[in-house]
C-alpha cells in the first residue's frame with residue numbers, strides 16, 4: 001500500500017519518499033487513517049515498528065491544512081521520556097515535513113533554556129518535549145499550551161518507569177480538554193491503561209506484534225560464561241566474528257568505561273555512552289558510532305534509551321539486565337525496521353535469576369548455547385614464557401571446537417562458525433552497582449547547537465575503517 005493511499009497530502013508523501021521509505025509499516029497503515037479521521041488512539045507497539053512516523057505524519061498533515069494565522073502558539077505537543085528521543089522525534093518531524101512550512105522544537109533539559117525561550121517566542125507549531133524541562137517552562141510561563149490540538153504520549157510505560165507520570169499529568173492539566181490524544185506504549189500495564197482512560201476519549205486500539213515478545217528478526221543467543229572471563233569472550237567475538245556494528249550493554253557506568261578501555265587497548269575502535277559523560281561527549285560518541293567511526297559503542301541502559309542507529313548488527317548484553325523490560329529494550333536496538341540482528345547475552349551463574357525473570361516477561365524459554373571457545377588471558381602463559389610475538393588483543397585463539405551440549409540450540413544458527421564449548425564454571429563475582437535513577441536534569445541527552453540542530457562529532461578520526469566495512473553495514477539494513 002503506498003503512503004498516498006493513506007490520505008496524506010502530496011508534500012508530505014514527497015517528504016516521506018525523500019526520507020527513503022517506500023511503503024508504510026503495519027502500525028503506520030493502521031494508525032494514520034484513524035488519526036487523520038480525528039480519533040484518539042492507543043498504539044501498543046514495540047520499538048522499531050515505525051511508530052514515530054505513525055503519529056508524526058498525520059499531525060503534520062492536520063497542522064499543514066489549517067489556517068495558521070487563526071492558530072497562534074503550540075498546536076501539537078509530543079511528550080517523550082528521554083532527551084535523545086526528543087531530539088530524534090524532532091528530526092523526524094523535520095525530515096518528513098521538509099516540504100511543509102511548520103516549525104518544530106525539541107524542548108529538553110541539560111541545555112540553555114534561553115535558546116528554547118527565544119525560539120518559542122518566534123512561534124513554534126510542534127513541541128517535542130521531555131516532561132522535566134517542559135515543567136520548568138510552564139512554571140516560568142515561557143510556554144503556552146492552551147492552543148494544543150494534538151497531544152502525543154510516547155513511550156507511556158517508560159514515563160511510569162522513569163517516575164515522570166506526575167509531571168505528565170500536571171502538563172496535561174495545562175492543555176485544552178478538547179483535543180486529540182495519541183498514546184504509544186510498548187507494554188500495556190494497568191497504570192498505562194489507567195492513564196489512557198483518564199486522558200482519552202473512545203480511543204482506537206492498535207496492537208502490533210505480540211506484547212513483550214522481542215522482535216522476530218532478532219536471533220537471541222545466550223552464552224554461559226564466568227564473570228571474570230566475559231571481557232575475553234567479548235574481545236574474542238569482536239575479533240573473530242562478523243560483528244561490525246555492535247552495541248554492548250553494561251549495567252553500570254563504571255562497567256561501561258572498563259569495557260571501553262579494554263577494547264581500546266585490544267585495538268578495537270570503541271566508545272562509551274552513559275550519564276556520567278558530558279552531553280557533548282555523548283553526542284560525539286553517538287555521532288561517531290552512527291558514522292561508522294567505531295565498531296563498538298558501550299552503553300548503559302538509561303543512556304541507550306531511544307538510540308536509533310541503523311544497521312546495528314549485534315547487541316551484546318555484557319551483563320544480564322536486572323529489569324526484564326530492559327532486555328527487550330536493549331535487544332530492540334538491533335533488528336530495527338525489520339533489518340536482521342543478533343542479540344548475545346553473557347550469563348554468569350549469579351545472573352541466572354535475571355534470565356528467569358526475562359523468560360517470564362517475554363513468555364519464552366531462552367536456551368543456553370555452548371559458549372564459543374576463547375583464550376582466557378588469565379589462562380595464557382606469561383609473556384616471557386610465550387613463543388609468540390602477539391600484540392595486545394591479537395593472541396592466538398584456540399582452533400578446536402567442542403561439540404555443542406545442545407544440538408538443537410546449535411543447529412542452523414548463523415553463529416555456528418564461531419565454534420562452541422566451555423562449560424560454565426562456578427565463581428564468586430563482584431556485584432556491579434546498578435546505575436541509579438537520576439533526576440531529569442542528569443539524564444542522558446544530546447546537545448544541540450545554537451541553531452537548534454544536533455551537533456556533529458567532527459573531532460573524531462575516521463577510525464581507519466575500510467569502505468567495504470562501511471558497505472557491509474549498509475547492506476545489513478534491510479528496508480521495507
Ligand code: AMP
Pocket residue numbers: 020021022023024025028046047048049050051052053308310336337479480
Ligand atoms: P520507530 O519505531 O519509529 O523508532 O522506527 C524505527 C525505524 O524504522 C527508524 O529507523 C525509522 O527510520 C524506520 N522506519 C519507519 N517507518 C519506515 C518505513 N515506512 N519504511 C522504512 N523504514 C521505516
